[in-house]
Amino acid sequence: MAASSRAQVLALYRAMLRESKRFSAYNYRTYAVRRIRDAFRENKNVKDPVEIQTLVNKAKRDLGVIRRQVAEQGTAARRKSGNSSRSLGKPCTSWP
C-alpha cells in the first residue's frame, strides 16, 4: 500500500469523529472529539512519510478502540435499563 495520502488521512479523521460522536457518555464523547481534532491539527505539518504512517496506524488502532467501546457502552447502558422489568437483583455496571 502506498504511503497514506491526504484523502486517506482525511477519511480516517472523518470516520473517527463520526464514531466518537456515538459515545453515550458525555465526558467520553466530548473528550474523544476534542482529542481527535487536536491531535490531527497538531500533526498536520508532519512531512516524514514513515512518521505519518506510524501516526496513521496509531489512529487506526484508536478508531478500533472507539468502535469497540461505543458498542460496549451502548449495550451496557441498554442492559441497565432493559433489566428493570426482569430484574433479579443483578448489580449492573452503571455507565455514565
Added chain:
Amino acid sequence: MGRDRCSWQPWLASDAHPNGHECAKGAATLHHGFPNAAHQDHRPRPSPETGKGAEERPGCHAHGATHHEAHLDTVEAAWLGLSVGTHGHRHLRGIGKCGPRRLYVSHGKRRGGRSRPDESLPERRAALPGAWGPGLQRLRKVGSASGTMLLRAAWRRAAVAVTAAPGPKPAAPTRGLRLRVGDHAPQSAVPADTAAAPEAGPVLRPLYMDVQATTPLDPRVLDAMLPYLINYYGNPHSRTHAYGWESEAAMERARQQVASLIGADPREIIFTSGATESNNIAIKGVARFYRSRKKHLITTQTEHKCVLDSCRSLEAEGFQVTYLPVQKSGIIDLKELEAAIQPDTSLVSVMTVNNEIGVKQPIAEIGRICSSRKVYFHTDAAQAVGKIPLDVNDMKIDLMSISGHKIYGPKGVGAIYIRRRPRVRVEALQSGGGQERGMRSGTVPTPLVVGLGAACEVAQQEMEYDHKRISKLSERLIQNIMKSLPDVVMNGDPKHHYPGCINLSFAYVEGESLLMALKDVALSSGSACTSASLEPSYVLRAIGTDEDLAHSSIRFGIGRFTTEEEVDYTVEKCIQHVKRLREMSPLWEMVQDGIDLKSIKWTQH
C-alpha cells in the same frame, strides 16, 4: 383506555364502601370486578402494557400495576381521602406518602418473594415526592371526572417520558451538561418531580468534579482490560499452560509500562492492591526490616491517612516518628527536614502532590538531602504519577506508591516502586506463595494490572496535552470565581501547585451547605477518607487555616475528561449559591457593616 376499568364508581354511590374494600361482602376482589385469581396472583408476570412505566420499575408485577392503578385512580378522584392502609393496601402503608403513580413501585418489594436489591427501596422512597397529600389537594380542586383524567394524563405523560428510549444524543446545552444515563436511577442527586413530568427521557447525573477521589476509566484502558476479563483469564503464575503464559506476558508488559512512566526498571515494580497497601509496605516494611539499627522515621503532617496511620501503628511497636509541620503554603521547610534527620532515621516519607490542596512538595531537593544523609526516601505519588513528570533516578526516590484509580485506571490495583540499586530491603507484610519477589504474595490480578499498565502508557502519551489543558481550565475556574466573589481564599501555594486540584475557602459560607446547594456538581470538601467526620480536614489545620475558613473549603477537581462547559457551569452555580448563602448569613451582614468579626465577644448562652 386499554386497561381494565374498575367498575366500582364510588363517586356515584358514595355510601358504598366508606372504608374501602373490607366489606362484609367477602373477598375484597369481587366487588371491583377483578377475577379472584388475578387479584390473589402475586406471581411476577411481565406486563404487556409498557406504556405504564410501572414495568420499568424493577420489582413490579402486572397485578400491581393494573390493580392499583385503576383502583386508586377512582379512589382518589372520589376525594375519599383514603390513606394507603384503609382500603386494603396495608402492606404498602410503610412506604409512607406515595403519590398514586408511585404506589405500585413499592408493591413488589413489600410482597417479599421478589428478589430485589435492598437498596432500591430506600432510594426510591427518597426519590418519591411525597405527593400523596399535594396530589389529593390538586384533585380536590379539580372536578371529579376531570380529576381522574388529569391524573391519568399526567401519569401517562410521566410513563411515556420514562420509557423514552435513552439516546446518545445530547440534550439542550445546559441540561446536556448533567450527564445522560440510559436508566431511571433514582439515586441521582436530583429527585424527580412527578407532577411536572420530566421533559427529557433519562435521568441526568451530576457533573463530576471530584477527580482527586477517583477518576473514570479511560476507554483505552478498558479496551486493554477486556480481553483479560473475557478470554485470557489464566493465572499468571501458572507455568504449565498457555493461559498462564499469556497472562504472565501481559503482566510483564504492564510492569514495563508502569516502569517506563517513572523511569524505573521493571524488576523494581511490585503490583499491590492500591496506594494504601503500597504505603503500608513501604513504611512498615522498611521500618521493620531495619528495626535493629534504625528506630526513627520522618513524615509530614499533611500526609494521607494511611501513611499517618501506619506511622502511628509503628509508634506502638516502639518506633519514634517525627511529624514535620508544613508552612502556610503547604510546603515543608527543608531546613527543618535536615534538622530532623537523626543518625538512626531509616525513612523519610513525603507525598508528591497533596490530594486535598494540590500542593507539590520539592521532591527533587528532598531526595537530594535524603541520599546525602543515607536515609531512604519514600513518596506517595498517587496523585502525581502520570500528571507531572517523575523520574525516580533524577529525584533520588527509593520507594514510590502508585494508585491505579487516580490515573484513569481501574480501582483495586496499585504498585510500589522499590529501588534495587542500591537495594532497599523491605519486610513483606503479606505472606504466601512468594509472588512478586516475595514482597507481596498473592495472585496478581491480570486484568487490573493490564489496566494499570495501559493507564500509565496513556498517561505518558497524554501528559503534556492534559497538563496544558488542565492548567488552562484551572486558571479559568479560579479567575472567574475570584473576580466575581470577594473573600475567597485558595488554600495551598499558588506556585508549587498541581492545577487539577483547587481548594477554595469561601468566607462566611459553610462548606457543607455549599456542597448541598451545588447538588448538580459532584464535589468534595476535603478528602474522601475523612469526609465521614464533621471535623475540618487535618490538612487545612496543618497549613494554619482559621477554623471558620477550614469549614468552608471546597475542593474542585479538574481532570482529563472535564470540559470547559462543565467548568463554566460549576463556576456560575458556585457564584450564585455563594451569593445566596452570604445573603442569608448574619456574619456577612456584619462584615458589610464594617464590623471586624475578630473583635466580637461572643457570649455564652
